[in-house]
Amino acid sequence: MNIVPALIALLAPLSAAAAPAPDTVAERVKPCLACHALEGKAGRDAYYPRIAGKPQGYLYQQLLNFRDGRRSYAPMTLLLENLSDQYLAEVATHFAGLRAPYLPPRAEGTLAERTRGAELVRHGDSSRNIPACVACHGQNLMGAAPSIPGLLNLPRDYINAQFGAWRTGLRHARAPDCMAQIAQRLTAVEVSAIASWLAAEPVPAGASPAAALPAKMPLECGSTSAPASSAASAAPPPAADRLSERGAYLARAGNCLGCHTARGGQPYAGGREIGTRFGVFVTPNITADRETGIGRWSADDFWRALHEGKAPDGRPYYPAFPYTEYTKVTREDADALHAYLRTVQPVVRRNAPHRLDFPYGLRPLLHIWRALYFEPGVYRSEPTRSAEWNRGAYLVEGLGHCNACHAARNVLGATSGPVLGGGQIEGLNWYAPALTSPLETGIAAWPLEDIERLLATGVAPRAAISGPMAEVVRDSLQHLTAADRRAMAAYLKSLPQGAAPALTAPMRAAIEQGGKIYDRHCKDCHGNDGLGAAGAYPPLADNRGVTSASPLNAIRSVLSGGYPPSTQGNPRPYGMPPFGQTLSDEEVAAVLSYVRNSWGNRAGVVTAVQVGRNRGSGG
Numbered sequence: 001m002n003i004v005p006a007l008i009a010l011l012a013p014l015s016a017a018a019a020p021a022p023d024t025v026a027e028r029v030k031p032c033l034a035c036h037a038l039e040g041k042a043g044r045d046a047y048y049p050r051i052a053g054k055p056q057g058y059l060y061q062q063l064l065n066f067r068d069g070r071r072s073y074a075p076m077t078l079l080l081e082n083l084s085d086q087y088l089a090e091v092a093t094h095f096a097g098l099r100a101p102y103l104p105p106r107a108e109g110t111l112a113e114r115t116r117g118a119e120l121v122r123h124g125d126s127s128r129n130i131p132a133c134v135a136c137h138g139q140n141l142m143g144a145a146p147s148i149p150g151l152l153n154l155p156r157d158y159i160n161a162q163f164g165a166w167r168t169g170l171r172h173a174r175a176p177d178c179m180a181q182i183a184q185r186l187t188a189v190e191v192s193a194i195a196s197w198l199a200a201e202p203v204p205a206g207a208s209p210a211a212a213l214p215a216k217m218p219l220e221c222g223s224t225s226a227p228a229s230s231a232a233s234a235a236p237p238p239a240a241d242r243l244s245e246r247g248a249y250l251a252r253a254g255n256c257l258g259c260h261t262a263r264g265g266q267p268y269a270g271g272r273e274i275g276t277r278f279g280v281f282v283t284p285n286i287t288a289d290r291e292t293g294i295g296r297w298s299a300d301d302f303w304r305a306l307h308e309g310k311a312p313d314g315r316p317y318y319p320a321f322p323y324t325e326y327t328k329v330t331r332e333d334a335d336a337l338h339a340y341l342r343t344v345q346p347v348v349r350r351n352a353p354h355r356l357d358f359p360y361g362l363r364p365l366l367h368i369w370r371a372l373y374f375e376p377g378v379y380r381s382e383p384t385r386s387a388e389w390n391r392g393a394y395l396v397e398g399l400g401h402c403n404a405c406h407a408a409r410n411v412l413g414a415t416s417g418p419v420l421g422g423g424q425i426e427g428l429n430w431y432a433p434a435l436t437s438p439l440e441t442g443i444a445a446w447p448l449e450d451i452e453r454l455l456a457t458g459v460a461p462r463a464a465i466s467g468p469m470a471e472v473v474r475d476s477l478q479h480l481t482a483a484d485r486r487a488m489a490a491y492l493k494s495l496p497q498g499a500a501p502a503l504t505a506p507m508r509a510a511i512e513q514g515g516k517i518y519d520r521h522c523k524d525c526h527g528n529d530g531l532g533a534a535g536a537y538p539p540l541a542d543n544r545g546v547t548s549a550s551p552l553n554a555i556r557s558v559l560s561g562g563y564p565p566s567t568q569g570n571p572r573p574y575g576m577p578p579f580g581q582t583l584s585d586e587e588v589a590a591v592l593s594y595v596r597n598s599w600g601n602r603a604g605v606v607t608a609v610q611v612g613r614n615r616g617s618g619g
Contacts, residue, residue, distance in 0.1 A: 057146030247340025392491030514594025
């Protein structure tokens with residue numbers, strides 16, 4: 001049901017005890033200040049607006065909008081995608097309570113342009129149903145609690161860009177989207193006039209947002225109502241009986257929700273796009289709707305899909321649906337999953353077609369692929385192993401479909417090489433490290449309890465999870481029983497470890513330059529000795545994620561930053577700021593070369609070409 005990628009990033013055994021980080025929200029939101037500062041600031045590719053002192057409800061809704069896809073800015077989405085509603089509300093509350101001086105206003109545009117802007121801001125245009133800005137944002141234009149922002153102290157280009165995003169649909173809010181309506185009614189000249197006047201206006205001394213919304217809003221506005229819990233934090237529908245209750249648990253174990261829910265969409269209604277070298281696959285609706293979902297499927301139909309990779313009418317599925325792993329699921333578990341999905345709230349959502357390049361859209365070719373690479377078969381217990389080990393193997397090899405990501409793929413998309421031997425994740429610019437390598441994960445040497453904790457919370461004394469694996473922990477692994485997580489840990493710990501590959505010699509000049517960058521940008525969190533801060537910032541010394549043969553994950557982490565997932569065991573994780581906006585390709589390569597060759601680490605250097613190839617990549 002799912003090909004959500006699995007990735008353990010920044011796995012780092014500690015060589016000594018590291019000091020803990022302050023247990024405060026201020027410490028946890030450092031990634032936000034790296035771009036926005038307190039007063040807002042311009043970066044290389046964008047302007048980052050002031051967030052200190054804005055109404056809490058407004059900040060909270062914008063965080064939800066970025067995370068759930070209603071606002072389009074990839075760095076923000078990547079930073080927030082695995083954080084819970086509750087944690088985002090805490091972040092919003094923190095910034096709403098901050099006070100900082102305002103930057104001086106900037107007079108831009110002509111006097112005539114600013115005069116026209118003042119007219120629209122103060123009075124609007126009733127003939128076109130354009131309300132005055134002051135009608136919602138207050139006479140002093142500082143906004144109103146809980147959800148209307150202030151408009152002053154923003155650059156003209158930034159305001160213009162936001163209106164453009166509303167006009168084109170790159171930015172939208174919950175319906176009814178009043179700002180999208182207003183943006184469509186204003187001309188480009190009028191937008192520029194409004195932006196020029198707002199940018200030139202000083203912030204009144206002592207001004208702050210009004211304590212309450214206007215008694216009557218000029219337009220109906222979805223942003224002024226409390227946001228509903230979003231799909232990213234939503235629990236699956238309750239199960240109706242014992243069989244479907246077991247199926248609900250198995251759906252968590254298989255992370256069906258992860259692939260079959262679009263960003264910000266309804267659970268299990270499909271629509272998530274998965275890019276690959278063959279084209280784009282679109283996940284189907286698996287709710288109980290009889291016309292557009294799987295509400296008409298029998299238990300035999302469902303078993304055939306998992307076990308044989310075939311639709312009810314006999315058509316073969318593309319292996320983007322990992323039936324190559326799900327074939328190991330038992331019939332009893334398949335029936336329980338089917339029983340649960342029949343209880344899922346029906347959603348009417350027709351399945352979009354895949355968009356595949358020629359000749360991959362020719363489905364008859366799948367018969368050749370299946371003859372070469374697929375053979376149905378359920379998991380067979382290893383009689384010389386314990387019941388716990390076999391349970392772990394069943395979950396990892398079958399329902400968890402870990403090999404779908406943690407293995408290399410050949411030119412036809414079939415897994416190749418050693419099982420769980422590592423590989424770049426199809427369609428995502430992340431590398432799923434080898435679980436059998438002492439250099440890439442090294443978990444065979446971990447205490448069993450550390451592996452369990454990593455699966456449950458996304459952090460452990462020796463590691464922090466980032467990248468696509470954070471979604472797997474958030475939606476799946478944290479919800480498993482302690483016994484099942486321990487079984488998976490026992491199996492993973494037992495995997496045979498390959499020999500460490502030869503390491504390249506460091507390039508001294510690049511490493512020396514990287515050390516200076518590390519001192520400026522990294523030392524405060526990760527320390528002079530690379531030990532990090534216990535429970536907060538992962539150590540870099542002897543770090544398997546850093547010294548992996550492929551530097552891809554380390555490059556992505558530096559460029560995009562990110563947080564481990566919000567979980568029950570770690571609801572308010574610490575994060576890393578993105579440096580893609582502040583460091584050049586050469587600087588990122590230098591600092592990573594330094595980290596990969598310091599404190600006893602030894603690995604190949606990173607080049608600016610490698611960094612540039614991964615800059616701006618999503619996923």
